[in-house]
Amino acid sequence: MVLPAGDRPGADATQALSALWDYRVYARRWVFLLVLSLLSFSNATLWLSFAPVADMIAHHFLLSTEQINWLSRVYFVASIPSGVVAIWVLDSVGLRWATIVCAWLNFAGSVFRTLPFMVGGIQDPFAFLMGGQSLCALAQTLVVFSPAKLAALWFPEHQRATANMIGTMSNPLGILVANLLSPALVKKEEDIPLMLGIYIIPAGITCLLATACLLESVPPTPPSARAIHSTSEKFLDGLKLLLCNRAYVVLAVCFGGGIGIFSSFSALLEQVLCVRGYSNEFIGLCGALFIVFGVLGALVLSLYVDRTKLFTEAVKIGFCLTSVVCVAFALVSQLQGQTLALAAICSLLGLFGFAVAPIAMELAVECSFPVGEGAAAGLIFVLGQAEGVLIMVLLTALTVRRAEPSVSTCQDGQGPLDWRVSMLLMAGLCTLFSCFLVLFFHTPYRRLQAEASASCSIQEDMSPATVDREPHPAATP
Numbered sequence: 496m497v498l499p500a501g502d503r504p505g506a507d508a509t510q511a512l513s514a515l516w517d518y519r520v521y522a523r524r525w526v527f528l529l530v531l532s533l534l535s536f537s538n539a540t541l542w543l544s545f546a547p548v549a550d551m552i553a554h555h556f557l558l559s560t561e562q563i564n565w566l567s568r569v570y571f572v573a574s575i576p577s578g579v580v581a582i583w584v585l586d587s588v589g590l591r592w593a594t595i596v597c598a599w600l601n602f603a604g605s606v607f608r609t610l611p612f613m614v615g616g617i618q619d620p621f622a623f624l625m626g627g628q629s630l631c632a633l634a635q636t637l638v639v640f641s642p643a644k645l646a647a648l649w650f651p652e653h654q655r656a657t658a659n660m661i662g663t664m665s666n667p668l669g670i671l672v673a674n675l676l677s678p679a680l681v682k683k684e685e686d687i688p689l690m691l692g693i694y695i696i697p698a699g700i701t702c703l704l705a706t707a708c709l710l711e712s713v714p715p716t717p718p719s720a721r722a723i724h725s726t727s728e729k730f731l732d733g734l735k736l737l738l739c740n741r742a743y744v745v746l747a748v749c750f751g752g753g754i755g756i757f758s759s760f761s762a763l764l765e766q767v768l769c770v771r772g773y774s775n776e777f778i779g780l781c782g783a784l785f786i787v788f789g790v791l792g793a794l795v796l797s798l799y800v801d802r803t804k805l806f807t808e809a810v811k812i813g814f815c816l817t818s819v820v821c822v823a824f825a826l827v828s829q830l831q832g833q834t835l836a837l838a839a840i841c842s843l844l845g846l847f848g849f850a851v852a853p854i855a856m857e858l859a860v861e862c863s864f865p866v867g868e869g870a871a872a873g874l875i876f877v878l879g880q881a882e883g884v885l886i887m888v889l890l891t892a893l894t895v896r897r898a899e900p901s902v903s904t905c906q907d908g909q910g911p912l913d914w915r916v917s918m919l920l921m922a923g924l925c926t927l928f929s930c931f932l933v934l935f936f937h938t939p940y941r942r943l944q945a946e947a948s949a950s951c952s953i954q955e956d957m958s959p960a961t962v963d964r965e966p967h968p969a970a971t972p
């Protein structure tokens with residue numbers, strides 16, 4: 496900001512005020528966002544690489560469906576204890592080192608999964624598959640918590656929601672690729688090593704970029720007033736403030752439940768639909784539509800919220816529309832031959848459900864200020880993973896084996912499962928979380944209010960009247 500010559504304060508006042516007012520943005524913030532997005536993308540592909548071809552994996556390794564489910568479920572379990580550590584790492588160690596450690600864990604996990612094919616004579620391949628998935632799961636907590644932190648530290652106020660959206664939506668893009676790529680690569684059981692090898696490539700590239708290109712955790716000059724105090728509360732003090740914040744607790748429980756439902760949906764989609772005769776290719780298409788429309792919805796909604804700041808309204812409406820579509824999926828998924836209806840429902844489920852994810856993360860930061868972004872976003876994710884474990888275990892526990900119908904395309908060598916009760920429960924939980932959020936979540940936007948107050952204070956300090964009131968050094972007795 497440049498003031499007219501007659502309105503400029505003295506040299507000492509100008510130097511002091513410039514430290515508060517001269518915010519800057521750096522082009523390399525996009526490099527950091529690119530690396531973080533690629534890392535999130537790679538981690539998601541590794542998480543769901545087995546789910547679209549769960550039946551072939553189970554048959555090849557002589558595993559049960561429950562064991563295959565644990566290859567996805569381990570992400571939920573591992574992220575609960577490691578999530579608390581990840582919150583501390585982000586707010587204490589710094590974003591750069593957190594991202595580099597995450598990239599190496601992700602790469603190591605992708606390689607570890609291939610050892611049953613690279614080393615002969617392994618008696619228990621499931622242990623290596625689970626070990627690799629566990630390393631990737633430890634990386635997930637850091638990468639999912641980071642977009643809100645990166646947006647606050649490196650991006651100006653009018654770009655925060657968009658930056659958070661890009662970082663957050665890279666994860667479902669990875670799920671999209673896994674849903675399309677795994678069925679395309681694994682036409683027969685002999686193709687499984689090729690699939691595992693392909694997924695190592697993005698993990699290795701991301702590891703190299705993170706190590707070579709990320710040079711600092713914070714920019715030399717902050718982009719906004721909030722960035723100066725991005726970790727204003729200590730770790731334990733911040734957690735206490737979050738647990739005592741009623742609005743944050745309501746949002747965490749409801750949005751965490753939504754994360755659990757959507758994670759379970761992505762992991763179990765193939766098992767739910769193959770019973771009704773749908774092919775792996777069509778199921779992969781449904782997963783792809785789910786993600787593509789989710790990313791498009793998130794892009795449009797983030798740009799809109801960046802301009803209007805209607806965080807609460809966007810999240811509440813998105814949750815309600817998601818509940819309606821979730822009920823439709825619970826009903827239609829139990830019918831045969833409903834390809835068009837299922838494709839449309841999965842598209843709408845992504846459009847309404849995934850679109851609110853980055854907005855909800857920003858809303859969590861807004862309602863929990865002055866707690867750091869890592870803690871605000873991280874605790875929601877940890878709670879979401881805990882709810883995801885419970886939901887996924889409950890959904891699979893309510894299934895029952897039945898005589899295999901002629902239309903089933905499941906290839907796990909066991910009788911197909913009846914998912915009717917489980918899908919109705921999933922729809923009921925989604926509706927319950929939506930109603931609870933609409934009725935009980937109310938909050939001011941504390942971060943925006945703090946930034947507005949800081950801007951007003953700076954303008955008052957820079958006004959001519961304030962400068963005139965300061966005594967000249969020569970006039971001081």
